[in-house]
Structure formats: structure tokens, C-alpha cells
């Protein structure tokens with residue numbers, strides 16, 4: 001069939017613009033998959049770290065002179081950060097931390113704690129630092145054991161799933 005010249009140009013331009021619109025969308029797909037993979041890693045780490053703190057508290061922390069699992073966790077997080085794997089911070093959400101350095105510090109941490117206290121069980125943001133992308137994510141810590149109140153007197157007023165703390169992750173998206 002004979003297609004007039006002008007019509008061919010119009011059709012060509014339409015194809016080209018479709019391609020230009022679609023390309024960035026296609027390029028976004030692997031990035032989304034990478035974010036989802038990173039979320040899964042955070043969920044796994046979160047479970048491992050929290051299970052370890054609970055098990056250590058249950059089996060090794062018997063009076064207020066014993067090394068708290070929280071202190072051990074902070075030492076572990078420092079070691080993990082120094083090795084360049086990822087960053088995790090143990091945050092206070094009760095308003096009365098034992099150590100002030102554990103209070104939410106930057107805008108992300110403050111917003112995360114507010115959202116978790118409002119009932120969310122996940123808060124995240126994708127950030128860029130020196131051309132690298134990171135997932136920042138925060139998860140709640142409730143008063144999981146009666147024993148927690150042995151050193152944290154103020155936790156007695158918190159019930160059920162209400163968070164008294166949070167874990168705040170910064171992890172590279174690869």
C-alpha cells in the first residue's frame with residue numbers, strides 16, 4: 001500500500017516520541033527491583049538483630065549489672081559499620097533514653113519515630129550520597145519482655161505493640 005510521505009513522517013515521529021516516553025520507564029524497572037531487594041535485606045537483618053537481642057536478654061541478662069543486650073547490639077552495629085556493610089542505629093522512641101545519643105537525631109529519624117509511634121511498622125526513604133543510593137528504613141521496637149523494665153523503669157507505662165524504640169538502617173542499594 002502506498003503511504004504518503006507526510007503520513008510516514010508523522011508515524012515516524014509518533015514512534016520516536018513513544019520510545020522517548022517508554023525508555024525512562026523501562027530504565028526505572030531495575031532500580032525498583034534493587035530497592036525491593038534492599039528492603040528484603042533490611043527485613044532479614046531486622047529479624048536477626050531483634051531475635052539476638054531478645055535471646056541474649058532472656059538467657060544472659062539477669063540483673064541490672066549485667067551487660068545489656070542493647071549495649072552489645074550498639075557495639076555490634078559499630079563493628080558492622082566500620083567494615084562498611086551498612087549502618088544501624090538503636091533509637092529511643094519513649095522520650096526518656098538511658099543515653100541521649102540514642103535520641104532521634106536527623107529529620108529522617110525524627111519523622112520515622114513519629115510515624116512508628118502513630119502505628120506504622122515501617123518507614124523508609126531513598127537518599128543519595130556522593131552519587132550512591134541508599135535505603136533508609138526504620139522499624140519499631142516494643143517492650144518485648146518484662147525484663148526490659150528492669151533497667152528501663154519508664155517502659156512500664158507502655159503497653160502492647162506501642163514502640164519504645166526503633167532500629168534505623170542506612171543500607172546501600174546495589
Ligand code: HEC
Pocket residue numbers: 053054057061063064065066067068069070071074090091092093096097098099100102141142143144145147148149150151152164165166
Ligand atoms: C541490664 C539493663 C538493661 C536491660 C535488661 C535492657 N536494657 Fe535497653 N539499654 C540499657 C542501657 C545501659 C542502654 C544504653 C546503651 C548505650 O547507649 O550504650 C540501653 C539502650 C536501649 C535503647 C536505646 C534508647 C536508650 O534508652 O538509650 C533501647 C530502645 C532499649 N535499650 C531497649 C531495650 C529493650 C526492648 C529491652 C528488653 C528486651 C532492654 N532494652 C533491656 C540497659 C538495659
